[in-house]
Amino acid sequence: xxxxxxxxxxxxxxxxxxxxxxxxxxxxxxxxxxxxxxxxxxxxxxxxxxxxxxxxxxxxxxxxxxxxxxxxxxxxxxxxxxxxxxxxxxxxxxxxxxxxxxxxxxxxxxxxxxxxxxxxxxxxxxxxxxxxxxxxxxxxxxxxxxxxxxxxxxxxxxxxxxxxxxxxxxxxxxxxxxxxxxxxxxxxxxxxxxxxxxxxxxxxxxxxxxxxxxxxxxxxxxxxxxxxxxxxxxxxxxxxxxxxxxxxxxxxxxxxxxxxxxxxxxxxxxxxxxxxxxxxxxxxxxxxxxxxxxxxxxxxxxxxxxxxxxxxxxxxxxxxxxxxxxxxxxxxxxxxxxxxxxxxxxxxxxxxxxxxxxxxxxxxxxxxxxxxxxxxxxxxxxxxxxxxxxxxxxxxxxxxxxxxxxxxxxxxxxxxxxxxxxxxxxxxxxxxxxxxxxxxxxxxxxxxxxxxxxxxxxxxxxxxxxxxxxxxxxxxxxxxxxxxxxxxxxxxxxxxxxxxxxxxxxxxxxxxxxxxxxxxxxxxxxxxxxxxxxxxxxxxxxxxxxxxxxxxxxxxxxxxxxxxxxxxxxxxxxxxxxxxxxxxxxxxxxxxxxxxxxxxxxxxxxxxxxxxxxxxxxxxxxxxxxxxxxxxxxxxxxxxxxxxxxxxxxxxxxxxxxxxxxxxxxxxxxxxxxxxxxxxxxxxxxxxxxxxxxxxxxxxxxxxxxxxxxxxxxxxxxxxxxxxxxxxxxxxxxxxxxxxxxxxxxxxxxxxxxxxxxxxxxxxxxxxxxxxxxxxxxxxxxxxxxxxxxxxxxxxxxxxxxxxxxxxxxxxxxxxxxxxxxxxxxxxxxxxxxxxxxxxxxxxxxxxxxxxxxxxxxxxxxxxxxxxxxxxxxxxxxxxxx
Amino acid sequence: xxxxxxxxxxxxxxxxxxxxxxxxxxxxxxxxxxxxxxxxxxxxxxxxxxxxxxxxxxxxxxxxxxxxxxxxxxxxxxxxxxxxxxxxxxxxxxxxxxxxxxxxxxxxx
Numbered sequence: 007x008x009x010x011x012x013x014x015x016x017x018x019x020x021x022x023x024x025x026x027x028x029x030x031x032x033x034x035x036x037x038x039x040x041x042x043x044x045x046x047x048x049x050x051x052x053x054x055x056x057x058x059x060x061x062x063x064x065x066x067x068x069x070x071x072x073x074x075x076x077x078x079x080x081x082x083x084x085x086x087x088x089x090x091x092x093x094x095x096x097x098x099x100x101x102x103x104x105x106x107x108x109x110x111x112x113x114x115x116x117x118x119x120x121x122x123x124x125x126x127x128x129x130x131x132x133x134x135x136x137x138x139x140x141x142x143x144x145x146x147x148x149x150x151x152x153x154x155x156x157x158x159x160x161x162x163x164x165x166x167x168x169x170x171x172x173x174x175x176x177x178x179x180x181x182x183x184x185x186x187x188x189x190x191x192x193x194x195x196x197x198x199x200x201x202x203x204x205x206x207x208x209x210x211x212x213x214x215x216x217x218x219x220x221x222x223x224x225x226x227x228x229x230x231x232x233x234x235x236x237x238x239x240x241x242x243x244x245x246x247x248x249x250x251x252x253x254x255x256x257x258x259x260x261x262x263x264x265x266x267x268x269x270x271x272x273x274x275x276x277x278x279x280x281x282x283x284x285x286x287x288x289x290x291x292x293x294x295x296x297x298x299x300x301x302x303x304x305x306x307x308x309x310x311x312x313x314x315x316x317x318x319x320x321x322x323x324x325x326x327x328x329x330x331x332x333x334x335x336x337x338x339x340x341x342x343x344x345x346x347x348x349x350x351x352x353x354x355x356x357x358x359x360x361x362x363x364x365x366x367x368x369x370x371x372x373x374x375x376x377x378x379x380x381x382x383x384x385x386x387x388x389x390x391x392x393x394x395x396x397x398x399x400x401x402x403x404x405x406x407x408x409x410x411x412x413x414x415x416x417x418x419x420x421x422x423x424x425x426x427x428x429x430x431x432x433x434x435x436x437x438x439x440x441x442x443x444x445x446x447x448x449x450x451x452x453x454x455x456x457x458x459x460x461x462x463x464x465x466x467x468x469x470x471x472x473x474x475x476x477x478x479x480x481x482x483x484x485x486x487x488x489x490x491x492x493x494x495x496x497x498x499x500x501x502x503x504x505x506x507x508x509x510x511x512x513x514x515x516x517x518x519x520x521x522x523x524x525x526x527x528x529x530x531x532x533x534x535x536x537x538x539x540x541x542x543x544x545x546x547x548x549x550x551x552x553x554x555x556x557x558x559x560x561x562x563x564x565x566x567x568x569x570x571x572x573x574x575x576x577x578x579x580x581x582x583x584x585x586x587x588x589x590x591x592x593x594x595x596x597x598x599x600x601x602x603x604x605x606x607x608x609x610x611x612x613x614x615x616x617x618x619x620x621x622x623x624x625x626x627x628x629x630x631x632x633x634x635x636x637x638x639x640x641x642x643x644x645x646x647x648x649x650x651x652x653x654x655x656x657x658x659x660x661x662x663x664x665x666x667x668x669x670x671x672x673x674x675x676x677x678x679x680x681x682x683x684x685x686x687x688x689x690x691x692x693x694x695x696x697x698x699x700x701x702x703x704x705x706x707x708x709x710x711x712x713x714x715x716x717x718x719x720x721x722x723x724x725x726x727x728x729x730x731x732x733x734x735x736x737x738x739x740x741x742x743x744x745x746x747x748x749x750x751x752x753x754x755x756x757x758x759x760x761x762x763x764x765x766x767x768x769x770x771x772x773x774x775x776x777x778x779x780x781x782x783x784x785x786x787x788x789x790x791x792x793x794x795x796x797x798x799x800x801x802x803x804x805x806x807x808x809x810x811x812x813x814x815x816x817x818x819x820x821x822x823x824x825x826x827x828x829x830x831x832x833x834x835x836x837x838x839x840x841x842x843x844x845x846x847x848x849x850x851x852x853x854x855x856x857x858x859x860x861x862x863x864x865x866x867x868x869x870x871x872x873x874x875x876x877x878x879x880x881x882x883x884x885x886x887x888x
Numbered sequence: 889x890x891x892x893x894x895x896x897x898x899x900x901x902x903x904x905x906x907x908x909x910x911x912x913x914x915x916x917x918x919x920x921x922x923x924x925x926x927x928x929x930x931x932x933x934x935x936x937x938x939x940x941x942x943x944x945x946x947x948x949x950x951x952x953x954x955x956x957x958x959x960x961x962x963x964x965x966x967x968x969x970x971x972x973x974x975x976x977x978x979x980x981x982x983x984x985x986x987x988x989x990x991x992x993x994x995x996x997x
Contacts, residue, residue, distance in 0.1 A: 029915065029964045030938065036916040036963075050934045075931065082928070397990065398929070404898045405932055 046071050080419035094384050094423055097776055099430025101380035102470055104373040106435035109466045111442060112366050114455040115359055119352050121263040123202030129305060130351040131295040131312060135344050147291035156315045163303045167194045168279045170293035172271040177249045188274035191266050192282045200298045208243040208258025215278045219285050222278045225254045229262035231274035270358025270453040296351060305348045313346040320344060332596040334603050358453050365758055368839050372525060372769040375518045379773045381477040382511040383780040388482035390787050399486050412487040420479025428471040432459060445761045508784050509816060513824035515777040520828025520861050522773040526766030527853045528846050533759040535845035542681030544622035548748035549722040550586040551714040551729050557739045561699040566736040571714055574728045578717045581617035582698050586713045588751050592684050598661040599649045608645060609683045609691050612698035618678060620717050628656035628676030635697050640676040645692035686755045687844055722747055762842060778868040785817055785872035793879055801881035813876045814869055821865035825858060899940050901983055904976040911967035915941060941966060949975045
């Protein structure tokens, strides 16, 4: 502006101001005519008008408008690079979806509060005992007589509720022929009132139903069961249900949402604890005791009073135990150190929770690492794109865009990517989370969890999208905003630091990748270790026919069923046992050897003659059990080692508690090889095999259930229907409860390991793929950038291998650095997954070597195309272009 | 006179070029024209446009006159002066020089 005009302006200031004002007004009118908001247009004019605006929120509307403009522009930017954007959205979506699914599971199983009143004040009573190694173990099973005393002791401060373990019961709403299975939970009548639950139909159990054993034959259905089994029919109220020889009346349906207090199980119906015969038995622990604290009551105060009751009970019981002499006295001393604990149960409590808590956190961590790999990848990609766009950014600066505006522009674009990826992730999670739940527990009895995407998972997803945007968007945004027009257009500044950043991100990816791959290797190693555990019996071609007796049976009935099963074509041999080995059922009891109580309770199993042959368990000494054997037993090697110093025990005697409590002398007639009884992981315990059908039924109960072990000559799966039919036909009092494969039962022991191995491999695959793509992209980019340099070097005599090395060196260095970092990270965090491993360690060469190999192989594979491209650069062509 | 390696002048260049093609545009129309020509990539900040117009008017590159639009509203229409045409030529050749330099840098690095 010349001095003259400035001088003139001083004089014509007023007119000029009016003219400017009118021109700006005209601009605003025009904007309004084009459909824009008057206020927004006014504010978009910025400082020249702002002086006249006193309003405080003057910046908000233009900001929103610029945000909209950036969103539109960002969207166009994304749709312009369709292939890249799709790759980013899909890979990131996979990683976000994995995180989202992991969160859904963690939330549903561990975090989500029960849908009851004051879930935060609900506690479960646990007992801490010392095991034989002297380490504390906690259990949550309680016995009813003690529970009643505890309930009185804390009356007024807490409501104690007995809620049994959810288990599948055989029930029928019609004749005894139509038996079906449903999840049953025995509960205190006071539970519904305490939890503030209302009936959806009929009435619920009430407090007075806790008073008298056997007096309230009523059941309450869950809403879900009512809908799925009865289609929500209100006529179901008043119907009769038969269960275990007792008739119950359906009195109501509880409101929807409440599915019991065990995450992982949907309870179908609730029956009063008073109808369970165990309420009057001492020393039978069969339910969990919950404490719903009154407002303002400290849990510790309640715990101390509960512990007092428990200690008094222990003292009394110990006196009896010492008199009986069933346990070595140091075991009895250990019993006295039991304590009562009070653990929060605001999210419920279940076996699924206990056994999957750590596994789910590990899965979440792996998903998180895969997401970090993905973010590093996208950050690299965006940074590379940012370099290409530096001219555009420079131009924006020169036409008046500020630093904040540029950050916003790039962040909005990242936001779009994150949003799209989150949408893809939500779809993936909606599919994946139920799949994973289906893998928890055996296939015929899968875990059930409500997995809504709305609510907390949606919030989590939103948070994830924002975090991810920040993780991969911020660096490119800051870089773009710091562009200096002149320098950027000259193409000079900032290159070296950008190279470092890119390789840094790649190294981080390789490190995370290494951790995930190593974890996958450890989980696969654990699964293999478990699968290779020697069983001691032959599980191939073995079917299990579980039988249930409706009424007292005679030994001949069992014999007839066995004959009927033997007659099925394809059956090689049939034998009978109390239950199948490894079927998670155990019978333990005290034994005395030479009048000394044995250190631990051995396992017992009732078997028929011929069971050893059918199971292919070797007999080492003595003979098999025979029909008509009385007070005879087989023992396993561990038994001989533990109690006879490994000497041949055949012909020796031990004593056990017979029914009724008296001691009974039993002679060992045979020694057999060790076979696994109920755990793949623990060492094999001393085991005693007794006759399944004792000779004299006098004074003994006939078995209520048993399992026929059927060895087939071919694939047993084709015989399942025939076996079911052959087992049910001969005797009306014996029916087939289930036909399974022994292999299925075994698979049930490795479900968690299988899940971890499967998900570990999945995440390792995702991480390796993402890291490989990242490395490939970065190298390709750097070779394109260095075309001229490489061409000149070739022209002045550099050999192909020199060029290849100069390209690969950076990649190799980065990969090695990343792998080393990953190794350090793995070793530092290995302790956290130790409890989930079996027979492998993070430092095992057999695991480390393949992990390193996989990571290196992926790095090589990713680097190869760039190296080839670099070698193929034609110096003549490059120089001509100059 | 700005130095050749500065982009400070590019808004001026865009405005001058727009007005040389279509004289008699008012501020809002200039802004719209630049946006449409550039396929929505270049959005002139409204807050910077009017100061630039006024500055160029003061420099004698533009002349402005009040016209009455179809809807009866008054608007300030801008057109290039002789000096403005010269300035446009100068700006264009400087821009050429810069972009050629940029192209060369981009091709060779």
